[in-house]
Amino acid sequence: MSPQRRSPRQLPSITNFPPPAAPFVGRDEEVEQAHELLANHGSALLHDPHDRRHGYGTSQVAITYGHRYTRHYDVMWMFDCGGERDPARLADLLEQELRRLRQEYRQKWGEPLLDPTAANWLYFYNNVAEPDTVRRHFPKGNARILVASRATGTWDTGARLCVGPLTRAASIELLHEVTALDRAQVLRLADIFDGHPGQIVRAGQAIRGSGITAEQFVTLTEIVRMAPAPAEAASRSPALPGQRRAEVSDSDRTSLWTNLLRSAVCRDKGSYQSWIEALRRDTGILLDDEVTADLPIGERVDQLLDIAFDQQDPGFLRAIAETVAAETETAGSGRDPANNVSRIVEELVRGWQGGPQAPSMTAAAGKATCFFFTSWFNRDIYASEVLRFHNILQKQVEARRAAREMSDGFLDRTAKRGTQWEPRLIEAIRTTRVLVPLITKDYFTSPWCRREWAVMMKRIASVDTAPGQEPVAIMPVFWVRPEKGWTLPKDFERFQHRAPGEYQGDVFELMASRKEDDLMEYVSELARCMVDEGGVHLPHLAQDLVMDLPLAFPDANGGAAG
Numbered sequence: 119m120s121p122q123r124r125s126p127r128q129l130p131s132i133t134n135f136p137p138p139a140a141p142f143v144g145r146d147e148e149v150e151q152a153h154e155l156l157a158n159h160g161s162a163l164l165h166d167p168h169d170r171r172h173g174y175g176t177s178q179v180a181i182t183y184g185h186r187y188t189r190h191y192d193v194m195w196m197f198d199c200g201g202e203r204d205p206a207r208l209a210d211l212l213e214q215e216l217r218r219l220r221q222e223y224r225q226k227w228g229e230p231l232l233d234p235t236a237a238n239w240l241y242f243y244n245n246v247a248e249p250d251t252v253r254r255h256f257p258k259g260n261a262r263i264l265v266a267s268r269a270t271g272t273w274d275t276g277a278r279l280c281v282g283p284l285t286r287a288a289s290i291e292l293l294h295e296v297t298a299l300d301r302a303q304v305l306r307l308a309d310i311f312d313g314h315p316g317q318i319v320r321a322g323q324a325i326r327g328s329g330i331t332a333e334q335f336v337t338l339t340e341i342v343r344m345a346p347a348p349a350e351a352a353s354r355s356p357a358l359p360g361q362r363r364a365e366v367s368d369s370d371r372t373s374l375w376t377n378l379l380r381s382a383v384c385r386d387k388g389s390y391q392s393w394i395e396a397l398r399r400d401t402g403i404l405l406d407d408e409v410t411a412d413l414p415i416g417e418r419v420d421q422l423l424d425i426a427f428d429q430q431d432p433g434f435l436r437a438i439a440e441t442v443a444a445e446t447e448t449a450g451s452g453r454d455p456a457n458n459v460s461r462i463v464e465e466l467v468r469g470w471q472g473g474p475q476a477p478s479m480t481a482a483a484g485k486a487t488c489f490f491f492t493s494w495f496n497r498d499i500y501a502s503e504v505l506r507f508h509n510i511l512q513k514q515v516e517a518r519r520a521a522r523e524m525s526d527g528f529l530d531r532t533a534k535r536g537t538q539w540e541p542r543l544i545e546a547i548r549t550t551r552v553l554v555p556l557i558t559k560d561y562f563t564s565p566w567c568r569r570e571w572a573v574m575m576k577r578i579a580s581v582d583t584a585p586g587q588e589p590v591a592i593m594p595v596f597w598v599r600p601e602k603g604w605t606l607p608k609d610f611e612r613f614q615h616r617a618p619g620e621y622q623g624d625v626f627e628l629m630a631s632r633k634e635d636d637l638m639e640y641v642s643e644l645a646r647c648m649v650d651e652g653g654v655h656l657p658h659l660a661q662d663l664v665m666d667l668p669l670a671f672p673d674a675n676g677g678a679a680g
Contacts, residue, residue, distance in 0.1 A: 127185065131226050133194040134218070135242070136379040137416050138185045139178045141295040144288025144315070151279050152183045152264065160237075161256070161263035163249055163278035165270050175315050176266035176281045177372055180242050183264065191262075193239040195219050197255075200373040200462065203247045212255050214454050214498070234259025242266070245373050249273050283313025296322025320424065371423060374462045378419050378438075381459060382452035383445045390415055396441040397422075401434050432467040439463040440509055447502050457501050464529075468542065486658070487542075488528040489515060490648060491550040493570045494597070495560040496530075503629035504556065504597075505529065507641070511554070514645035519652075547573050548659040552648045556597035556625075562607050562674035571670040573659055580657050590651040593644065598624045607671040 129135060148164075155162035164176040184194050197215045202208040223231040235241075239261035246252045250271035256263055270278060284292065289308040293299065296319055299307070311317050378384060383393035426435040439460045446456040492508045508529045516525040528546040547553075553574045561567050571592070578588050594613050600606060606614060628637040 129188050130192050132222050134196055135184045135194050138182045143291045144284045145179050148179050149183050156262045159277040163265045163273045164281050166268045167282045174281050177244050179281055180264045180266050191238050191240045196242040198244050198373055198376050199246045201245050201247045218454055235261035289313050292318050377455040377458040380455040381442055382449035383442050384415050393445050400437045435463055443502055443505050453502050486549040487545045488526045488550050489524045490527045490552040490554055491546055492529045492554050493567055494556040495558055495564045510641050514641055518649045544664050548664055551652050551656055553592045555594045557594050558597050559604055562671045568669035568671050572667045577659050589654040589656050591656050595625055597626045607674040609671055
């Protein structure tokens with residue numbers, strides 16, 4: 119099928135490539151080399167220098183290549199691997215993106231996407247942790263493939279390109295693009311920075327958007343430069359003044375930035391401004407003043423992330439994920455990138471410096487990691503509704519508990535495939551006070567959901583009390599009501615009427631149809647019951663027992679154990 123004619127810089131109709139970085143200088147040679155590698159090898163690896171893995175712009179070289187050579191391709195698709203090292207989670211991330219490509223392909227060309235791919239297709243695997251591992255996911259056929267990674271693996275040296283520091287001349291040009299410094303100051307900064315384009319751009323943004331004068335910035339940066347680097351961090355780039363409070367890797371930041379640009383809130387200026395207004399209402403932080411009004415959306419999003427990572431707590435970062443989810447629900451599209459934003463933000467929040475850390479396997483036996491655990495069968499079709507339900511429930515719980523009492527909720531937003539349970543999930547389910555399972559037909563046959571239920575039943579049974587006096591620790595929510603032919607497991611019968619309130623419909627229907635009054639009444643009653651029952655102690659379960667328990671509901675799965 120022949121694509122429609124388009125201008126030299128117009129992307130093909132089937133693409134998810136984000137806009138190129140602006141400004142972008144000093145990489146013309148690398149872009150041309152990438153084109154030559156793809157012509158000779160069909161696939162190319164863009165990687166950092168072995169001794170300087172600080173993110174010198176491999177992703178932006180690949181994205182710029184796509185925009186510069188767009189006329190060579192009928193399809194250009196980016197797969198964000200998010201630095202994922204777990205094979206099962208990596209496979210799921212790539213499968214999600216492939217589903218989006220299939221949907222886009224069918225919608226635009228009216229036919230299903232079938233292998234093999236053609237030579238005028240470009241696949242870009244971004245933020246790859248291990249280049250050798252991602253090879254198994256390459257498509258059949260002749261598609262051109264770009265891979266961006268910090269590492270090289272066993273990739274053929276003739277088919278890879280090292281993207282290193284900018285030259286001094288390119289650094290000077292970039293500094294002129296992003297600052298209003300005079301020549302002497304530009305030359306001083308160019309000598310201080312080791313050609314790291316990200317640092318140079320952020321230096322310019324700091325000078326333009328803050329009260330720091332150019333001379334103060336140059337002086338402060340020189341002072342930072344004087345500090346000796348630790349022995350294990352030789353050759354690292356100098357840190358910019360104003361260290362972020364969150365320890366955020368470049369790959370995590372890039373993944374978050376990329377998914378935000380692909381989401382519904384960055385479709386155009388109107389959707390972006392609507393999102394900014396929602397962020398301003400939720401956080402009270404002044405956003406998008408006259409300094410950023412004329413910048414491309416990509417740069418404005420980058421500055422938003424600067425604001426988020428400069429905060430003392432992760433509240434603004436959480437607000438980004440929550441408002442993206444809400445705006446996506448209103449738009450009715452872009453759920454996959456919105457879900458990715460929520461997943462990335464959750465991981466960043468757990469690693470916030472000076473804030474709540476990711477739970478350790480050696481956590482104290484008496485310390486809970488969350489007050490409630492929302493358990494559900496992961497399906498993209500209602501992921502955004504589940505996230506919104508969970509967030510509303512947490513706010514209701516927080517309103518009813520004292521400020522110093524734990525009110526956190528846990529929601530596992532990763533697809534539950536494979537057999538490995540993450541330590542953070544084990545810690546959450548073995549220590550949480552209340553399990554809130556969202557009941558669907560799939561729930562009772564999911565090994566993950568059945569294990570979560572089994573853990574809570576074991577904890578309830580460990581309490582030495584008279585029959586009928588056990589602590590209430592499971593409060594099921596009928597996400598969808600049983601229909602004809604749907605038989606509930608026997609082990610569930612005594613719990614099916616424990617859900618609070620008198621609402622007899624589907625909670626999912628409440629979420630999807632925006633019946634706000636009924637929804638708030640239901641969630642408010644659920645939160646009240648959770649808080650009332652939460653005062654009774656529930657013993658934690660030993661870590662080594664979590665994976666050894668027999669799964670719940672064997673009759674719901676033909677008697678199978680998993």
